[in-house]
Amino acid sequence: MSFLYSLRLTRWGIAGFSTLAFTLTLLQSVGFYQVVGHTPAERAAFGRSMAQLAAQFTVLIAAPIRPDTVGGYVQWRAYSFFAILFAIWALVSAYGAARGDEERGMVEQILATGTARADALVTRILSFAAGCVVAVTAAAVGVVVGVSGAHESIGIDSLAGVSVNLLALALSCYALTLLVCQFAASRYATAASAIVMLGLFLLNSLSRQLDQLSGWRWLSPFRYYDLSQPLAPAGAFDVRGVEVLFGSAALMTVAAAVAFSYRDVGSPLVRIPVAPHPVVREPDRNPVWRVPVLRDLYDRRAGLAAWTAGVALLGVLMVILTRSMVEPLLALAQLRPYFNVFITGGVYPSFLGFIWFGFAQLLIAGYAIAQVARWSAEDTDGRLEALLSSPISRRGVLIERATVAMIGALVIAAVSGVAVGIESHVQSIDLNQGRLIAASLLLVAMAMFFAAIGALLASLLPRATVGLLGGFAFVSYFIVQLAPIFHWPTWTQDLSAFHLYGQPLSSGVDVTGLVIMLLVVAVGFVASALMMGRRDVGA
Amino acid sequence: MAVAALSTSRLTKDYGGGHGLFDLDLVIHPQQVFGYLGPNGAGKTTTIRCVMGMIRPTSGSAHVFGIDCMRDAVEVKKRVGYLPGDIPQFGGMTGTEIVAYFGGMRGGVDAKRVSGLCDRFDLDLGRRFREYSSGNKQKLGIVLAFMHAPDLLILDEPTGGLDPLNRQEFYRLLREERDSGATVFLSSHVLSEVEHVCDQVGIIRAGRLVRVADLAELHRIRFHHVELEFADGSDIPEKAMRHAEGVTDVKVEGHIVTCTVHGSFAPLLDALHGAEVTNLVSREPSLEEMFLEYYQERSELPLLP
Numbered sequence: 001m002s003f004l005y006s007l008r009l010t011r012w013g014i015a016g017f018s019t020l021a022f023t024l025t026l027l028q029s030v031g032f033y034q035v036v037g038h039t040p041a042e043r044a045a046f047g048r049s050m051a052q053l054a055a056q057f058t059v060l061i062a063a064p065i066r067p068d069t070v071g072g073y074v075q076w077r078a079y080s081f082f083a084i085l086f087a088i089w090a091l092v093s094a095y096g097a098a099r100g101d102e103e104r105g106m107v108e109q110i111l112a113t114g115t116a117r118a119d120a121l122v123t124r125i126l127s128f129a130a131g132c133v134v135a136v137t138a139a140a141v142g143v144v145v146g147v148s149g150a151h152e153s154i155g156i157d158s159l160a161g162v163s164v165n166l167l168a169l170a171l172s173c174y175a176l177t178l179l180v181c182q183f184a185a186s187r188y189a190t191a192a193s194a195i196v197m198l199g200l201f202l203l204n205s206l207s208r209q210l211d212q213l214s215g216w217r218w219l220s221p222f223r224y225y226d227l228s229q230p231l232a233p234a235g236a237f238d239v240r241g242v243e244v245l246f247g248s249a250a251l252m253t254v255a256a257a258v259a260f261s262y263r264d265v266g267s268p269l270v271r272i273p274v275a276p277h278p279v280v281r282e283p284d285r286n287p288v289w290r291v292p293v294l295r296d297l298y299d300r301r302a303g304l305a306a307w308t309a310g311v312a313l314l315g316v317l318m319v320i321l322t323r324s325m326v327e328p329l330l331a332l333a334q335l336r337p338y339f340n341v342f343i344t345g346g347v348y349p350s351f352l353g354f355i356w357f358g359f360a361q362l363l364i365a366g367y368a369i370a371q372v373a374r375w376s377a378e379d380t381d382g383r384l385e386a387l388l389s390s391p392i393s394r395r396g397v398l399i400e401r402a403t404v405a406m407i408g409a410l411v412i413a414a415v416s417g418v419a420v421g422i423e424s425h426v427q428s429i430d431l432n433q434g435r436l437i438a439a440s441l442l443l444v445a446m447a448m449f450f451a452a453i454g455a456l457l458a459s460l461l462p463r464a465t466v467g468l469l470g471g472f473a474f475v476s477y478f479i480v481q482l483a484p485i486f487h488w489p490t491w492t493q494d495l496s497a498f499h500l501y502g503q504p505l506s507s508g509v510d511v512t513g514l515v516i517m518l519l520v521v522a523v524g525f526v527a528s529a530l531m532m533g534r535r536d537v538g539a
Numbered sequence: 540m541a542v543a544a545l546s547t548s549r550l551t552k553d554y555g556g557g558h559g560l561f562d563l564d565l566v567i568h569p570q571q572v573f574g575y576l577g578p579n580g581a582g583k584t585t586t587i588r589c590v591m592g593m594i595r596p597t598s599g600s601a602h603v604f605g606i607d608c609m610r611d612a613v614e615v616k617k618r619v620g621y622l623p624g625d626i627p628q629f630g631g632m633t634g635t636e637i638v639a640y641f642g643g644m645r646g647g648v649d650a651k652r653v654s655g656l657c658d659r660f661d662l663d664l665g666r667r668f669r670e671y672s673s674g675n676k677q678k679l680g681i682v683l684a685f686m687h688a689p690d691l692l693i694l695d696e697p698t699g700g701l702d703p704l705n706r707q708e709f710y711r712l713l714r715e716e717r718d719s720g721a722t723v724f725l726s727s728h729v730l731s732e733v734e735h736v737c738d739q740v741g742i743i744r745a746g747r748l749v750r751v752a753d754l755a756e757l758h759r760i761r762f763h764h765v766e767l768e769f770a771d772g773s774d775i776p777e778k779a780m781r782h783a784e785g786v787t788d789v790k791v792e793g794h795i796v797t798c799t800v801h802g803s804f805a806p807l808l809d810a811l812h813g814a815e816v817t818n819l820v821s822r823e824p825s826l827e828e829m830f831l832e833y834y835q836e837r838s839e840l841p842l843l844p
Contacts, residue, residue, distance in 0.1 A: 281657040282653060388593060391614075
């Protein structure tokens with residue numbers, strides 16, 4: 001398998017993550033100068049505030065070193081986040097290399113050309129490493145550009161150190177996924193890898209607060225990543241930690257290659273015997289298959305249940321954390337101007353509205369994008385053609401899809417709303433019931449807003465739909481988060497889909513935003529119906 | 540006169556660069572098995588997808604039992620069973636769920652008919668789609684197309700992936716459906732398949748229908764490979780054979796001559812007048828050979844009206 005071909009397979013990941021890495025480091029380094037103050041005293045005070053703020057989040061990311069400096073701040077705000085981001089990239093990419101390509105039949109084709117299995121695997125990890133080098137370099141360039149704008153500089157050795165550390169972590173995560181994928185059946189390989197990765201991440205992050213876990217954190221690659229914080233002035237570059245990451249990547253790659261050479265293509269190394277089942281010759285008797293909308297909801301019941309439980313649990317977690325997060329922060333005079341941006345009513349409802357419902361919008365947009373991704377996939381894998389060979393019109397398919405998406409969003413919003421309401425009561429946070437209901441229902445409107453745009457895009461450009469819609473959601477989210485900090489003009493915030501949501505928990509429903517959302521939903525689906533009626537299926 | 544089961548009028552789908560389907564005029568009568576033959580890329584699937592309303596024709600029209608395929612697509616599909624060339628990917632759904640899902644969309648699907656079809660093809664619906672072999676995926680596609688006993692079956696290369704036994708079972712099923720009143724439109728690039736089941740054949744090439752013929756007519760335009768053995772020392776009338784009408788590919792090796800005879804044998808026999816022939820073997824070509832010959836030499840040979 002040629003290196004260049006392997007690189008070509010990951011080109012979109014490389015382009016996307018490089019752009020993202022560059023943008024985030026640039027924004028964080030430019031943003032640092034916006035919020036840090038001008039005098040040494042202001043900077044020191046800002047540093048103390050950030051350290052206190054960071055102390056609330058050590059369960060997720062390591063505490064910063066010298067956040068009063070651009071190096072310490074960017075190390076904390078960008079590179080700590082990159083550990084999660086690059087681990088996800090490594091997970092997705094390694095699954096594709098280890099099992100996804102097998103599902104598509106590519107591995108058989110490659111092996112049929114006489115390529116050795118070990119060579120195929122090593123080529124994939126080398127191409128991922130090359131892509132990672134591009135992405136970490138883009139991140140470093142973002143820092144340089146951001147810092148040079150303020151007529152400061154940052155040491156090239158620090159940048160090289162932080163880049164090598166990130167590269168080592170990404171390769172270690174990639175090799176780990178390659179190894180796990182050898183032992184799991186294709187359909188479980190992603191979940192198994194994700195569980196292992198999440199477990200190792202939580203092992204390291206929770207060990208910062210739970211002493212019982214500290215004896216085990218050597219198992220986690222994230223632990224070795226945390227040992228180096230070379231961008232911060234007093235931060236170290238832990239050579240030993242980086243060596244462990246590269247060494248473990250090499251060892252796990254060798255182990256994965258050995259496992260790959262012993263297993264059947266398309267099967268895990270260890271196969272669990274399938275229990276014999278009686279031969280079935282009849283259609284499933286469940287009457288739900290005969291009811292429009294319900295049949296699709298039933299077909300997706302596992303996914304919907306996972307989304308609902310996940311969003312509700314996160315909501316409850318946010319409510320539990322609200323008091324412990326907000327009380328120390330309110331004591332910081334330096335953060336008051338920032339808080340004044342979004343505190344419009346009661347303090348806790350405002351915080352909850354900003355933190356939880358801000359995040360819930362992103363989650364519900366993610367749910368809508370997942371639905372749209374399915375619609376696009378149905379077009380390319382022939383399921384839409386199969387649907388349309390039944391006596392159902394294209395418009396009927398569209399209406400059924402929209403209804404399923406809406407009911408799914410409603411279930412997620414309702415369950416998470418109830419969970420947040422109950423937990424708020426337990427935590428003695430006084431939420432207005434009417435506003436909580438309105439805030440939850442607005443999530444449905446937000447989901448349909450994204451679904452309508454997605455339906456239109458899927459009618460026009462089915463293959464590019466998910467990327468375009470995901471990019472729109474991502475940019476929208478960051479506009480809402482960053483515009484108040486950077487004092488961006490109002491019109492930039494109007495470009496964000498999430499701006500339409502407003503602050504319903506603290507200020508009530510923004511009627512203008514709601515009307516715009518509903519208009520987009522109506523126009524999007526009507527235009528989609530017209531487009532879909534005219535276009536060729538599968539084209 | 541009964542309305543045509545399937546008809547097209549100057550049906551055209553122009554993809555540009557000479558690719559697509561052009562001016563297709565076709566009439567298929569009820570209770571007929573129509574074979575639609577052509578090599579890869581000839582336009583068979585484009586025709587079928589136009590008829591099924593999956594793609595919009597550039598011009599022209601298609602009707603199923605007199606119903607416009609684009610305007611009244613839903614009504615058309617109530618009467619049609621469709622097997623696409625590529626079976627859709629149903630992922631983790633089990634066969635029984637897939638059949639229930641599409642059966643639910645149609646309504647009125649008889650579970651006994653489904654189990655009968657599964658029995659015939661030995662298909663286990665209890666397994667997940669992604670675990671099916673390509674042959675089993677094809678069998679599932681056949682079940683989905685036939686389960687509601689449609690009036691018209693539109694089948695795009697239906698036997699791909701089926702083993703010979705299941706293929707024979709499929710041909711039997713087609714005959715039974717025709718005998719019970721259904722019409723079948725079957726695309727294929729395998730002539731032997733057509734030989735087994737079709738009443739009439741349409742041949743398409745480069746997006747254009749080049750011929751519609753019933754099987755008897757196809758047999759008439761067949762050619763024969765002939766081998767003649769002459770007595771030792773006798774004269775071989777090579778020149779006369781080469782000039783005989785319909786005789787081509789004359790090759791002489793010692794006292795054995797081979798040639799191909801198109802149409803009547805009379806000109807060849809005239810050419811052999813007076814020669815001492817000790818043995819004559821005529822071999823009827825397979826439909827496949829005839830199909831290839833037809834394409835290769837179409838420009839040289841006159842088409843039958």
